[in-house]
Amino acid sequence: MHYALIDTAVRSDAMQVLLWHTQDCPSTVRSLFARQPERNHAHVGPWLVALDGNLGLQAWPKPWKWKWGPWLG
Numbered sequence: 001m002h003y004a005l006i007d008t009a010v011r012s013d014a015m016q017v018l019l020w021h022t023q024d025c026p027s028t029v030r031s032l033f034a035r036q037p038e039r040n041h042a043h044v045g046p047w048l049v050a051l052d053g054n055l056g057l058q059a060w061p062k063p064w065k066w067k068w069g070p071w072l073g
């Protein structure tokens with residue numbers, strides 16, 4: 001499995017964009033604030049995303065892999 005951590009605090013619409021890309025596979029995304037005292041702030045928190053099984057998301061971090069190196073997978 002390949003995973004990515006997405007910080008949705010970077011833009012005001014980041015959570016909506018992330019949820020749009022994962023709407024066909026809702027089990028591939030989870031707020032790390034779920035079941036935590038910070039859960040009311042999930043829209044600006046970190047999200048764990050499973051990249052395997054979601055073709056739209058698999059293509060998304062490819063530019064990062066080139067920029068940040070092989071540790072992305």
